[in-house]
Amino acid sequence: MDPNQIQAPVENYANPKTCLFHVLFKGAALAFYILSALFFNSFVIIFVVTVLLAALDFWVVKNVSGRILVGLRWWNEINDLGESVWKFESLDQESLSRMNKKDSWLFWWTLYLAAAAWFILGVFSLIRFQADYLLVVGVCLSLNVANIIGFTKCKKDAKKQFQQFASQTIASRFQSTVQSAFTLV
């Protein structure tokens, strides 16, 4: 057998459809906003379609691609005392390490690039003193930034939880081993 054939194949995207949707709505929102000035005269259509695409993208990233591509999830709850609590959920360590590297690279980089693109577009509309277009850009940018912040916090929280859990189980197992060793004697 040719030894080259036994080598592991180059890792491909594990979830091509999810990756596609992750990029699709972001790209559609940006493209529509940039190109619409050529075709539509009406601000209403531009606003509604762009914001709708951005909102759909927010939902897809938060609920679908975040879960499937990087195994993270975040949301907000109001507890019984009436305080708002941010909750984070993540897959266990083993599954996380099995996540496709290409998937997560795509996930994070498209998030950052989209936010940067909206920021640049915002600067343009500010320079041209177009307040209504600035409104559109502001809405889309805030949706993107919200996702970035949420997922970054979730990742940090996941790391912290694993460390806590690992140290806790190690401590309790150690204790139980020592105890059982003593009682069996």
Next chain:
Amino acid sequence: MSQGDTVPLHPSSQSDIDEIENLINESIQSGPGTVLAARPPSPTRPSIPVSSSPFMQSNLPPLPPSSSAQKVTPVPVPPPLPVVSNSSNSQGGSQGIGASGFGSPPNTLTEPVWDTVKRDLSRIVSNLKLVVFPNPYREDPGKALRDWDLWGPFFFIVFLGLTLSWSASVKKSEVFAVAFALLAAGAVILTLNVLLLGGHIIFFQSLSLLGYCLFPLDVGAVVCMLKDNVILKMVVVSVTLAWSSWAAYPFMSSAVNPRRKALALYPVFLMYVSVGFLIIAIN
């Protein structure tokens, strides 16, 4: 079940190990088909839509507010959390994580996409029913609208803007932009007003509430769009205006000091009146 055959341990470690063991046994016994909350269940709330994981929600909220964001202090909760995902994922994991995302593991990380959509839609409907229609939990704002979301308000504001824009014969874009900006900025300012009066209300919860209270005005705007009679418009708008104010009243008034109730409620009423005028005046 396992307590009988273990040697007696130190009480604190025993309880930890018991907790972990119980969770593992529970999840092994229950298998992939049942529901396991990935966090300890809170008391049942009236508005939770019945779905596979009643306590996991997805929202539209943007930035975490720096003043009101509080993480739950880590008590025994963090250790069981990874264990549950661990054990449940090890059974359903290979089919859940990965290309399909389908399968029936108990936590929301690996649920099918359609479940998420259904859950969000049913939450919008239940929130709408809570806010706008009479129900026994209206007087307690802590309970009602607990599961706030911003999708409902987003749809209502855009719909109202579109309806007004459609009814306008000239300057459609300006009408839409004005309506949207008025409603969005108005909701933010009203919430800030309550917070500055020393009221206890959560920013996004209040935004969500004010958005849902626009539903009656949406209905009024549609009716006015279809029939162009001025008297009819005035009647319809005043009815829907009263309905919107009635819907917003309990939440706003209970959030502030009783002596400042009027200060909190008056701007809300004013905003709805101005939207009402906008509906009447458009032709």
